[in-house]
Amino acid sequence: GGFDAVLGNPPWDSVNFPETEFFAVRAPEIAATDNTAARKKKIRGLQDDLDTIELFNEYEAAKRKVYGESHFLRISGRYPLTGQGNLNLYALFAEDDRILTAGRGRTGVIIPTGIATDARTQYFFKDLVSAGSLAALFDFENRAGLFPAVDSRMKFCVLSLTGRSLREPSARFAFFLHDPAELEAADKVFTLTPEEITLLNPNTGTCPVFRSRRDAEITLSIYRRVPVLLNESDKANGNPWGVSFLRMFDMSHDSHLFRPSAANGETLDSMLAEGWRLDGNVLVRGDERLLPLYEAKMAESYNHRVADVVRSGTATKRQNQPKYLTTHDLDDPNRLPQPSSWVHENDANIDGRLRKGVAKRLSDQGWRREWLLGWRDITSATNERTAIVGLIPHTGVGNSLPVSILTDHLTRSAPGLCAAAASMAFDYVARFKVGGTHLNFFIAYQLPLPSPEQMEPHLAFVTHRVLELTYTAHDMTTFARDMGDAGAPFRWDEERRATIRAELDALFFHLYGITRDDASYILDTFPIVKRKDEAAHGEYRTKRLILTEYDRMAAAGLTLETPLTEGAHGTYRSTLTPPPGQGPRHD
Numbered sequence: 001g002g003f004d005a006v007l008g009n010p011p012w013d014s015v016n017f018p019e020t021e022f023f024a025v026r027a028p029e030i031a032a033t034d035n036t037a038a039r040k041k042k043i044r045g046l047q048d049d050l051d052t053i054e055l056f057n058e059y060e061a062a063k064r065k066v067y068g069e070s071h072f073l074r075i076s077g078r079y080p081l082t083g084q085g086n087l088n089l090y091a092l093f094a095e096d097d098r099i100l101t102a103g104r105g106r107t108g109v110i111i112p113t114g115i116a117t118d119a120r121t122q123y124f125f126k127d128l129v130s131a132g133s134l135a136a137l138f139d140f141e142n143r144a145g146l147f148p149a150v151d152s153r154m155k156f157c158v159l160s161l162t163g164r165s166l167r168e169p170s171a172r173f174a175f176f177l178h179d180p181a182e183l184e185a186a187d188k189v190f191t192l193t194p195e196e197i198t199l200l201n202p203n204t205g206t207c208p209v210f211r212s213r214r215d216a217e218i219t220l221s222i223y224r225r226v227p228v229l230l231n232e233s234d235k236a237n238g239n240p241w242g243v244s245f246l247r248m249f250d251m252s253h254d255s256h257l258f259r260p261s262a263a264n265g266e267t268l269d270s271m272l273a274e275g276w277r278l279d280g281n282v283l284v285r286g287d288e289r290l291l292p293l294y295e296a297k298m299a300e301s302y303n304h305r306v307a308d309v310v311r312s313g314t315a316t317k318r319q320n321q322p323k324y325l326t327t328h329d330l331d332d333p334n335r336l337p338q339p340s341s342w343v344h345e346n347d348a349n350i351d352g353r354l355r356k357g358v359a360k361r362l363s364d365q366g367w368r369r370e371w372l373l374g375w376r377d378i379t380s381a382t383n384e385r386t387a388i389v390g391l392i393p394h395t396g397v398g399n400s401l402p403v404s405i406l407t408d409h410l411t412r413s414a415p416g417l418c419a420a421a422a423s424m425a426f427d428y429v430a431r432f433k434v435g436g437t438h439l440n441f442f443i444a445y446q447l448p449l450p451s452p453e454q455m456e457p458h459l460a461f462v463t464h465r466v467l468e469l470t471y472t473a474h475d476m477t478t479f480a481r482d483m484g485d486a487g488a489p490f491r492w493d494e495e496r497r498a499t500i501r502a503e504l505d506a507l508f509f510h511l512y513g514i515t516r517d518d519a520s521y522i523l524d525t526f527p528i529v530k531r532k533d534e535a536a537h538g539e540y541r542t543k544r545l546i547l548t549e550y551d552r553m554a555a556a557g558l559t560l561e562t563p564l565t566e567g568a569h570g571t572y573r574s575t576l577t578p579p580p581g582q583g584p585r586h587d
Contacts, residue, residue, distance in 0.1 A: 002100055006097045010094070019043075026055055109158075122204035125205060137173050139176065146179075202228060280336045281336040281475075293395075295398045296376045302470055305337045307337060371479040373391055375401070389418065420455070468500060
């Protein structure tokens with residue numbers, strides 16, 4: 001049975017209860033409460049007053065209706081692949097359409113592109129790929145107003161499927177289209193086999209969003225050479241770094257742990273008056289220590305001191321705003337970023353939070369270090385950089401900056417992981433995986449990263465450079481000591497740092513097997529970096545520096561297996577004097 005053809009444009013609505021929307025007209029003061037815990041408290045308070053209990057009952061009835069629908073969709077067995085996670089009607093309809101299609105029939109639907117890229121639809125899309133049911137996926141941006149009533153930023157696709165008795169050897173893809181006529185352009189449409197999709201995203205089977213055939217070919221060549229960070233299907237060898245990811249504090253739900261406590265009318269000044277004192281950016285009173293609560297805006301690659309967090313007096317949302325440190329500030333090793341909140345050091349205990357099951361994956365031997373690797377969560381494929389990963393001190397960290405730790409015996413290899421994740425080659429691939437505004441764990445796991453064994457021949461080269469870029473303040477002293485460095489923090493020298501970063505970027509272009517022409521092409525896909533360089537230096541300096549080092553490394557015989565040897569008789573010598581890792585330091 002089934003239909004020969006199924007066509008549809010289903011609703012694109014989430015199956016959830018929009019609490020703030022419910023109260024927007026009925027009780028605006030509740031809707032305007034951003035803090036989740038505070039909003040829940042106000043809602044519970046409605047049942048204590050005869051004037052508001054009717055609103056509370058209306059709220060409970062509306063919530064029960066949505067939860068009842070969600071319960072049916074999840075447990076009825078009607079939607080085995082899409083009836084889980086955060087439900088959306090478009091995905092449920094897509095699965096329904098497939099079920100209604102005859103064995104040799106065809107399905108065509110217009111739905112959000114998230115069907116191919118989002119974690120919540122991964123089981124459905126992975127089944128389409130493995131069954132060979134996917135014929136084509138053509139992704140559109142609505143900037144040309146194809147659908148006048150839909151937001152211009154909305155991404156949707158035409159999804160074409162076959163019946164279960166048919167099998168497509170490969171599927172056709174095109175992304176970032178504005179008009180169907182663009183499907184005639186040879187460089188816009190490309191094919192991927194099920195095996196290639198699985199290679200690119202082995203855990204979820206979702207599809208990267210490539211802008212061109214060339215992007216797909218470059219990315220596939222990288223994945224054939226370098227493994228993903230964490231392959232969940234390979235239980236024995238799929239996590240070579242022994243990496244564990246952790247969201248330490250939720251900025252809404254854990255707000256009761258933060259100091260100063262706004263709920264109690266506490267301020268930093270009142271805490272200082274009560275005997276607390278600032279030691280750098282740590283609050284100390286007797287034997288008690290409150291650690292700064294890091295937010296994503298405070299750190300980036302090779303700089304854990306990007307900005308202080310200040311409270312805006314005018315913003316109604318996102319009241320915590322960055323106040324960026326100057327170059328003069330950054331050259332002071334005692335100048336540390338000041339947060340808006342602090343947490344007790346016992347609450348920031350990594351092993352304790354791992355044991356509570358907050359982490360996605362446990363480290364085999366716990367964590368004994370006084371530093372972490374932070375991954376910015378809020379991002380976009382159109383930002384200056386998409387994957388922003390860097391070392392930070394062991395401190396409290398909000399959910400906008402998830403952190404990762406490694407198996408303890410790989411501590412000395414951490415600079416390799418850090419440098420790879422901060423490279424432009426890694427960032428280039430990340431842009432095809434980030435479909436929204438979050439670098440989720442499932443995305444990070446499936447990004448290409450050389451294994452510790454592949455990094456080992458190049459580790460000395462990388463460590464010297466990561467150390468000089470990272471160890472610029474006293475709060476990273478423990479990291480330096482773990483790397484075998486006994487000196488003072490390095491001076492902040494913009495010119496040296498630009499050259500060192502170019503050396504690292506060039507190295508990873510080689511390690512990822514990217515040709516010079518492709519490296520040049522990739523660098524041109526960072527338009528904001530280019531625009532800022534041209535404004536500051538009159539040229540695309542970053543590209544020139546990286547390609548110059550790329551050529552010097554190629555001449556020195558660098559390959560994934562053959563490292564550069566440095567020094568007077570080595571195959572490669574840095575243009576910097578003194579060389580990286582021996583740069584000027586503070587007294």
